[in-house]
Amino acid sequence: MVLGAAGVSRVHAAVSVASDRVTVEDLDSKNGTLVNGVRIESSSALKPGDLLTLGAASLYLEELDADDAQLGVALPDSGSDAPGLGARTTETHAAAARPPHSWIEALAGIAQDDETGEAQGLSESLEALVRATKVESAALLRLIGVAGVEVLASAGAPLRVDAIAAAISACLAATDGAGAATAAGTVGGSGKTVVWAGQRADSESTLCLVSTGRSARDASAPAALKVALRLLAPRLDSATRAHPAEARPGPALRFPAGHVRARSAAMQALYAEMQPLLGGSVPVLITGETGVGKEMIARALHLSSPRADRSFVAVNCAAIPSELLEAELFGVVRGAATGVSPRRGKLQVADGGVLLLDEIGDMPPALQAKLLRALQDGEVLPVGADRPVKVDVWVLSATNTDIIERVRQGSFRQDLYYRLAGATLHVPALRQRPDDIAPLVTAFLTDTSVELDKSIRGMSLKALATLERAPWPGNVRQLRHEIRSLALRCPPGATIEFTLLPDSLANPAADTQPATVNGDSLNLPARIAALEHELIATALRLARGNRSAAARLLGISRIGLYKKLRRVPPL
DSSP states (O other): OOOOSTTOOSSOEEEEEOSSOEEEEEOSOSSOEEETTEEOSSEEEEOTTOEEEETTEEEEOOOOOHHHHSEEEEOGGGSOSSOTTGGGOSOOOHHHHSOOOOHHHHHHHHHHOOOOOSHHHHHHHHHHHHHHHOOSEEEEEEEETTTEEEEEEEEESOOOHHHHHHHHHHHHHTSOSSSEEEEEEEETTTTEEEEEEEEEOSSSEEEEEEEESGGGGSTTHHHHHHHHHHHHHHHHHHHHHHSOGGGSOSSOOOEETTOOOOOSHHHHHHHHHHGGGTTSOSOEEEEOOTTSOHHHHHHHHHHTSTTTTSOEEEEETTTSOHHHHHHHHHEEOTTSSTTOOOEEOHHHHTTTSEEEEETGGGSOHHHHHHHHHHHHHTEEOOBTOSSOEEOOOEEEEEESSOHHHHHHHTSSOHHHHHHHOSEEEEOOOGGGOGGGHHHHHHHHHHHHHHHHTOOOOEEEHHHHHHHHHSOOTTHHHHHHHHHHHHHHHSOTTOEEOGGGSOHHHHSOOSSSSOOEETTEEOOHHHHHHHHHHHHHHHHHHHTTTOHHHHHHHHTSOHHHHHHHHHHSOOO
């Protein structure tokens, strides 16, 4: 190690690291070697927190947790060669494995590929494109309507599909909509270059091939992607012919932009349960704890159904006062009441599409009978009207309460329950599917780093493992909030390590109401954290704000003090 500081000899000292000890040896330096301010004779053992001084240079010895030093989640813009899920996958980032060649070589490889055209063959072709051109990522997408995105194959680092789809849709709207088109631009505020080639796959969807990264700035990239898309498109056709409609399991599930496709067994089972419901007629009741993503499942059902090009309307039955909910659902006609403006109800607005009744368990009993009649007859009676209005609506409902218990208690109509629960889907809690934590963290960190215009390397393996063990009472919504908070506190260009996690995650209390003695809590992590907080504040006060001096008073390294300050700033 070269230390460009005054007083450091050309060959000053040697630090040796063994499995059980660290030692420093002075190599006859001019100014000597000091450990904690004391000059050593020849050599000395070091322990974590020791201050090693060589001339004007000071080094601290810090003991690192191996799992906290290894990336568990690596973001594509972090400069790391780790894939999107870091040490959690055995695959390597193909773009970093071989030197770049050219777009010509990539096209030649795709043209000569004799794969059958199945999804695996398409992915392998994209992997070859990533390897040959050194782009960060490539993906073959199908855009359905204005909001649906289906990822047919991908390679390289994870893509922010929602932002890419929005950019492509905007560019496509500016063309005449015929044949193929290419364009280049940037994704959101990140400045990342994205190049795409698109062509109409049918009257409702567009087939696109996208590529991102520095190499995508090559002037030949748009034309090359256009040719690659034409080479890959027939494989999709052949794959479709190889599996005719009567042999296929049914229409593919399509998810809204921003949805993170789960990989846990519990969510895969849920996706399988959704498949037979995509006809868009059977009413579906979606249950699950708050924050698990019930509305996202409802939107996926909408996008995957024949009603995908019609409205999706969501109404939160618990957020609207009971006296206003009837008008919100059924509408109001002119003259219904003084000072009330006529308007269409949500059931009319959703005509031909989907209506999501969120928190249906909190609907007032008086309104349940009118809703039941509307669902049975397929018509609504606006407030103040004397004639009903016909509607065709696919009704989805969601609740985080035990609605069966409410039926038993008599607060929810049994006949309405059976009308709404033509099929029931239960979204498992996040704590029941820890395998989904890593992809969710990757997506949330990527989105937040783009939003904040802040470079973050990723998350350490120890921090990720801690999140996977957390109870998550607020589920996915809580995880998104915590990731945003961590990204805000993480220094630019750094990794979110275990030490950055709040105590509620790093040391979750076993009991929400711990026992006390003489008014003092027996919760050990909380007591230790309070004592640490008090000692740091005292040391800083004695050192008059000098953090290096405060660290010496506390017997820890300056870097260790900085990490503790990031977690719990002293009063």
